[in-house]
Amino acid sequence: MKELQEDLERVLFDGEAIQRRVDELAAQISQDYASGDLALVTIMRGGLFFLTDLSRRLTIRHTFDVVGASSYGPHVESSGQVLVTKDVEVPLQGRDVLLVEDIYDTGRTLRVVRDLLLARGPRSLEICSLLVKNCPRTVEIPIRYIGFHIPNVFVVGYGLDYAEQYRHLSCIGVLKPEIYR
Numbered sequence: 657m658k659e660l661q662e663d664l665e666r667v668l669f670d671g672e673a674i675q676r677r678v679d680e681l682a683a684q685i686s687q688d689y690a691s692g693d694l695a696l697v698t699i700m701r702g703g704l705f706f707l708t709d710l711s712r713r714l715t716i717r718h719t720f721d722v723v724g725a726s727s728y729g730p731h732v733e734s735s736g737q738v739l740v741t742k743d744v745e746v747p748l749q750g751r752d753v754l755l756v757e758d759i760y761d762t763g764r765t766l767r768v769v770r771d772l773l774l775a776r777g778p779r780s781l782e783i784c785s786l787l788v789k790n791c792p793r794t795v796e797i798p799i800r801y802i803g804f805h806i807p808n809v810f811v812v813g814y815g816l817d818y819a820e821q822y823r824h825l826s827c828i829g830v831l832k833p834e835i836y837r
């Protein structure tokens with residue numbers, strides 16, 4: 657792991673800070689949805705660690721599912737195209753859907769996936785994003801639960817990748833620019 661950490665310019669959130677924040681979010685969500693019928697949905701592959709950590713901390717009944725969507729390809733700039741590669745399978749009709757996302761960047765992916773989920777007729781639909789990037793948005797979407805705000809930098813770790821690598825790092829850090837130049 658050490659040599660992977662050396663690809664980072666700086667660490668923004670270490671594993672403990674992330675877990676503490678996930679604890680807080682899970683407590684809040686457990687309270688807010690106590691009388692609901694919660695269905696978590698995340699977007700592969702970036703949201704997987706966040707989803708499973710969050711799910712295991714919820715003290716209320718819930719289901720979870722994953723959808724496949726990708727916009728980035730191997731590059732650090734969004735391609736602008738969002739492809740849905742896997743649909744939801746768990747029924748969402750009349751349920752309280754919480755879309756769990758790794759990062760809110762331009763908003764394109766969230767818009768496409770939110771519309772996909774809304775078409776299933778949920779009773780409510782809210783978004784929980786671990787990170788919100790301070791950058792120009794293509795689409796403005798209200799985010800109900802936010803883990804951390806970050807500057808407009810390219811980050812990896814805790815699910816987030818560069819060319820499918822670095823997802824398994826327990827921290828979130830800024831990738832050295834020479835790695836992707």
Ligand code: IMP
Nearest residue numbers: 702734761762763764765810811816817
């Ligand atoms: P959007 O459609 O531009 O909002 O991009 C959302 C997706 O792009 C996220 O779900 C991530 O998979 C990816 N992404 C955006 N910013 C970053 C980043 O800083 N590091 C790694 N992946 C990112």
Ligand code: MG
Nearest residue numbers: 702728729817
């Ligand atoms: Mg990616």
